Amino acid sequence: MKCTLLLALVAPTMAFIPMKPVVPMAQAQARVKGQTRMQADMPGLASAPGQPTIESWLLDNSEKKLSKAVLALFSACKEIAYKIRTASCDKMACFNEFGDEQLAIDILANNVLFQNLKDSGVVATASSEETPTEDPMGGEGYSVAFDPLDGSSIIDTNFAVGTIFGVWPGSRLTGITGRELAASGIAVYGPRTTITFAIDGVEGAHEFLLVDDFTARHGQWIKTNTFTSIGEGKLYAPGNLRATNDNPGYDALHKYWLQNKYQLRYTGGMVPDVNQIMVKGKGVFVNPESPSAKAKLRLLYEVAPIGYVIEKAGGASSYGAGSVLDLKVYKTEDRTQVAYGSKEEVKRFEEMVGTKFATAHPDTAAKNTAHA
Ligand code: FDP
Secondary structure (H helix, E strand, O other): OOHHHHHHHHHHHHHOOOOOOOOOHHHHHHHHHOOOOEEEOOOOHHHOOOOOEHHHHHHHHOOHHHHHHHHHHHHHHHHHHHHHHOOEEOOOOEEEEEOOEEEEHHHHHHHHHHHHHHHHOOEEEEEEOOOOOOEEOOOOOEEEEEEEEEOHHHOOOOOOEEEEEEEEEOOOOOOEEHHHOOEEEEEEEOOOEEEEEEEOOOOOEEEEEEOOOOOOOOOOEEEEEEEOOOOOOOEEEEOOHHHHHOOHHHHHHHHHHHHOOOEEOOOOOHHHHHHHHHHHOOOEEEEOOOOOOOOOOEHHHHHHHHHHHHHHOOOEEEOOOOOHHHOEEOOOOOEOOEEEEOHHHHHHHHHHOOOOOOOOOHHHHHHHHHHO
């Protein structure tokens, strides 16, 4: 074989051979020593080969049926990550070859989640933001609500997007609250794929990394961080900013952030926008409503599962007058305004924004009537 031909064949392959994740020992030690907010479980893959996989971590932290449901969700997210990486996109959406068909990536993600939950045998009911009905899955033990691909309007731009899931005991996904969650998590499909996950009876929110380095651990979910507290710090992610036009409280809060020189960190994808609060250990994400800019986020599929993770990580959540975990899911499609972040920032949201214009969720609408 001619040398040029050989190079032509080998060069593209070489481009995909990842660099070994080298973390200089001193740097790794400094990161571990300096760590107060979160425990650096794995400063570098190479220097901590003994870190648990999700399978072994669940053995110590969960009962069998719940473990099965969680593993089904992790498997689905792994497949979704691959489908996102290999999709082709036009100006509106991303598609992937699937048999003879090209399917939109959010539909594929939806199908993958349903299939994995059905196969688990421990899921009685599942419901997706894409198809908001309570569908029987043929199993017994838990019920799962999920948003298969949150941030679908930014996927074509190659911003980070995510999956959100909540696991409840029993067979119902209405008449419940976030307080009853058995587990919930958010998968971030960014330069790295991670799931930040919380489970009943275990303190903290736990970050798992999908290893993508072609070592023996390739394809495994390895525990990389434990988030246990969210401190004060000037970082803000202001969702639904158009609501400042006719929600004076939100307008004042926005001005407060500007005047106090907060750092703006907002992508328009709720999953990475909230995940950063745990990773950075500070900040606030809000998505308030106003008469002309209605609440968009759904309690069952998005707000409650994320609230559970954030509160487990030592932060707070609010619908304007209390934790989102106390809002009842009357209908699968119930919506609400929301704030997540450090306790002080969420308190500021309650004081300045409150529930004056919160009419989407029946409970906050009722409070408004009472105040009128
Ligand atoms: P998307 O519609 O792109 O799926 O959950 C819905 C969501 O994304 C959030 O991820 C995001 O924070 C929000 O909508 C952004 O909404 P706007 O683009 O309407 O501001």
